[in-house]
Amino acid sequence: MKHNKIVSTASMLELRMEEEDWNNVDALMVRRVLFLLLAARRFEETVSDLDRRGLVHGPAHSSIGQEGGSAGCIAMLPRNALITGTHRAHHQAISKALHALADTEFDPSVESGLPEEMQLATTTLLADILGLREGWSGGRGGSMHLRNDDYGIMGTNAIVAGGLPIACGLAWAEKARNTGKVVASFFGDGAVHQGTAYEALNLAALYNLPILFFIENNRYSVSTTIEQSTREHELLTRAMAQGIPSVKIDGMNPIAVSLATQWAYSEIRENRGPVLIQADVYRYFHQSVAYPGSAFGYRTKEEEEEWRRRDPVDFLVKEVTERGMLDERSVERIDNNVRNIVAGAVEFCVEGKGSRAYIRKELWPDTATVDEGITGNLEEFSEVCFSEPEDFPTSELEEKSLIEVIPQVMARRMAEDETIFILGEDVANMSGGTVGATKGLADTYPHRVVNTPISENGFCGLAAGAAIAGMRPVIELMYSDFVLNAADQLFNQTAKMRHIFGGNKPVPVVLRCRVPGAEGYGSQHSMDPSGLFALYPGWRIVAPSNAFDYVGLMNTALRCEDPVLVVEHQALHKHITSVPKKYDYYIPIGKARRVREGHQVTLLATLSMIDLCCDVARQMGIAADIIDLRTLSLRDIDYETIGASLRKTNNIAIVEQTTRGTSIGAHIADEIQRRFFDDLDQPVKRIVGRWASPTVSKVLEQAALAGSEDLKAGLSEMLRDSAQQPAYKEGAAV
Numbered sequence: 001m002k003h004n005k006i007v008s009t010a011s012m013l014e015l016r017m018e019e020e021d022w023n024n025v026d027a028l029m030v031r032r033v034l035f036l037l038l039a040a041r042r043f044e045e046t047v048s049d050l051d052r053r054g055l056v057h058g059p060a061h062s063s064i065g066q067e068g069g070s071a072g073c074i075a076m077l078p079r080n081a082l083i084t085g086t087h088r089a090h091h092q093a094i095s096k097a098l099h100a101l102a103d104t105e106f107d108p109s110v111e112s113g114l115p116e117e118m119q120l121a122t123t124t125l126l127a128d129i130l131g132l133r134e135g136w137s138g139g140r141g142g143s144m145h146l147r148n149d150d151y152g153i154m155g156t157n158a159i160v161a162g163g164l165p166i167a168c169g170l171a172w173a174e175k176a177r178n179t180g181k182v183v184a185s186f187f188g189d190g191a192v193h194q195g196t197a198y199e200a201l202n203l204a205a206l207y208n209l210p211i212l213f214f215i216e217n218n219r220y221s222v223s224t225t226i227e228q229s230t231r232e233h234e235l236l237t238r239a240m241a242q243g244i245p246s247v248k249i250d251g252m253n254p255i256a257v258s259l260a261t262q263w264a265y266s267e268i269r270e271n272r273g274p275v276l277i278q279a280d281v282y283r284y285f286h287q288s289v290a291y292p293g294s295a296f297g298y299r300t301k302e303e304e305e306e307w308r309r310r311d312p313v314d315f316l317v318k319e320v321t322e323r324g325m326l327d328e329r330s331v332e333r334i335d336n337n338v339r340n341i342v343a344g345a346v347e348f349c350v351e352g353k354g355s356r357a358y359i360r361k362e363l364w365p366d367t368a369t370v371d372e373g374i375t376g377n378l379e380e381f382s383e384v385c386f387s388e389p390e391d392f393p394t395s396e397l398e399e400k401s402l403i404e405v406i407p408q409v410m411a412r413r414m415a416e417d418e419t420i421f422i423l424g425e426d427v428a429n430m431s432g433g434t435v436g437a438t439k440g441l442a443d444t445y446p447h448r449v450v451n452t453p454i455s456e457n458g459f460c461g462l463a464a465g466a467a468i469a470g471m472r473p474v475i476e477l478m479y480s481d482f483v484l485n486a487a488d489q490l491f492n493q494t495a496k497m498r499h500i501f502g503g504n505k506p507v508p509v510v511l512r513c514r515v516p517g518a519e520g521y522g523s524q525h526s527m528d529p530s531g532l533f534a535l536y537p538g539w540r541i542v543a544p545s546n547a548f549d550y551v552g553l554m555n556t557a558l559r560c561e562d563p564v565l566v567v568e569h570q571a572l573h574k575h576i577t578s579v580p581k582k583y584d585y586y587i588p589i590g591k592a593r594r595v596r597e598g599h600q601v602t603l604l605a606t607l608s609m610i611d612l613c614c615d616v617a618r619q620m621g622i623a624a625d626i627i628d629l630r631t632l633s634l635r636d637i638d639y640e641t642i643g644a645s646l647r648k649t650n651n652i653a654i655v656e657q658t659t660r661g662t663s664i665g666a667h668i669a670d671e672i673q674r675r676f677f678d679d680l681d682q683p684v685k686r687i688v689g690r691w692a693s694p695t696v697s698k699v700l701e702q703a704a705l706a707g708s709e710d711l712k713a714g715l716s717e718m719l720r721d722s723a724q725q726p727a728y729k730e731g732a733a734v
Helices: 019-023 027-052 067-074 090-100 116-129 163-177 189-193 195-206 236-241 254-271 301-308 312-322 328-349 402-416 456-468 480-500 530-534 547-559 609-620 639-649 665-679 698-704 708-721
Strands: 012-014 082-085 153-156 183-188 211-217 246-250 275-280 397-401 420-424 449-451 472-477 510-515 540-542 564-569 576-580 593-596 601-605 624-628 652-655 685-687
Touching: 012 236, 019 254, 027 067, 027 090, 027 116, 027 254, 027 312, 027 328, 067 090, 067 183, 067 211, 067 254, 067 275, 067 312, 082 090, 082 163, 090 116, 090 153, 116 328, 153 163, 153 456, 163 183, 163 195, 163 211, 163 456, 163 480, 183 189, 189 195, 189 211, 195 211, 195 236, 195 456, 211 254, 236 246, 236 275, 246 254, 254 275, 254 312, 312 328, 397 402, 402 420, 402 547, 420 456, 456 472, 456 480, 472 480, 480 510, 480 530, 510 547, 530 540, 530 564, 540 547, 547 564, 547 576, 593 609, 601 609, 601 639, 601 708, 609 624, 609 652, 609 708, 624 639, 639 652, 639 665, 652 665, 652 708, 665 685, 685 708
Parallel strands: 012 246, 082 153, 082 183, 183 211, 211 275, 246 275, 420 449, 420 472, 472 510, 510 564, 540 564, 601 624, 601 652, 652 685
Antiparallel strands: 397 576, 593 624
């Protein structure tokens, strides 16, 4: 059998700096690189010193030794470039902030000192690392979560590889707006083993995104070596597998990194797609303490000394002075200027000296603000007129099914707002995706209805990045269970972004999740996601039970500056409702609707259980006050409407089709009993499915999910135990 070698189309190169390259290096570029390198080193030394003195709360991951990679890279990026990083990112943050503030004529060796805005950037960065009110995020981000949009620092990340899909989203937004901006995403060698990294690399290549992936290869994931992590030690193969050109460079030579970055930037601009750089560097200290790795036994002192002899600061100072690019006085002035702004930052944040030093007490955030900024204040709806069905004359209404209005309302909003785009599996195929939810949209907006690979964590992270860059992505997940594939990006990232970065930066993601109901899809395709998302208060949750509500709630979701989950029950797709001919009305988040008046019992329900409650109450002759909650995010539940009903009926049940373990009812029941205990004649009743997930077997599926018999039994039990005797027999008139 003949074997033919398959060759990748993506180049995989190692770049080495030669003597003639030094002859072509611009003196101003040398000043910039040295400035950013010294800024990173002096800042990191200061943070490590504060950490040793117990003034840094939590980890302070030092990058001392490996700053040459990021300094050399950032110095060659445009000032308006955007970056993301990982948990070890102080050096990237300080370098990027100072670079963003340096105009084309800036000389860091001036005797007059650095500009005041550079002092402010350094001070507020240190304040954030120390958890102080004056920090970039008001102290919430701390060492691992650094963001300042003014400087193009779009978020560092405590989750290994977590920032890579977000960087793809940022690059997507810049490409869609044709701004010409490039995104650089910094991460370590350990991140390449994460599935998220592969998903992000594939998406960047697939969509030709203007992004530079930058691996700081310091050889250790805490204490685990590359050799202990993977059979293939050549990390560039990860980029090659996705068709991304890549280069390896000596990261201890900052000028070599700068030249590699120039090459990468040209590649991105000319070929309009991603590039990867691997900079081989070395961190001198252990994961997050100021002790060398040898103290923990996973490195030798000889190895550490060998790398210290190649220190990027010492190397660069020696090269530029011996070559006459900078004199010693210029180097000294740059270093002194950097030391001064770092010292000024410490002076602002800390009082006292040595072991007597302490954080200035007046700089701590007010503890009363701990819950502020989890979501916005909905001020984006200040000029919106909200509507209900009774607000429209019959002449303005037409009969529509839920599945008809899903793509129609989206089309209307996309026509008005070009920042809206839809992404998900098969959304642009089959004339509207797997169920017709995007019918006609791909024809009208071919570049804004985007098929994705089966890569939920990747494209959900892309959506988050695009959202913080000013786009309004709408994600379609084919089935709600698939949120678990995207759990990091949906719950660790999207849900927490607003709060962790100071509470004032919008994250306008809309996530559409489908619930199939009792249709035989089995336990891995049948989840109602409401209870899971309710655990993460950064998400708003809406659950429309009819076409009218769907239009109003989707309009609201697309205007909201917070992430919104829209739960769609497939059993309702063919349900017909009167809907206004113009889809321009809104239903407020946090406003329930009474769909049936009664005095015996209050029933709280959503989605397909609304019709079931109405039918069963009618059959049993029960005067039930039936309330469609519509909003299910726990901080938004309409307890005013619930309380008014409960004071009338004194009996309440929460009716859910889903299984008991994933239901939201326990949270609502707990809050009702806290708020309205004196109005209850009996404990809050939960009418919900069983513990087991529904299986494909028709009878077991019906047994797992709550249905009419469960509701009848629950209502009979409630009325038997309440003061609302006697119970009406089945079929009696209300």
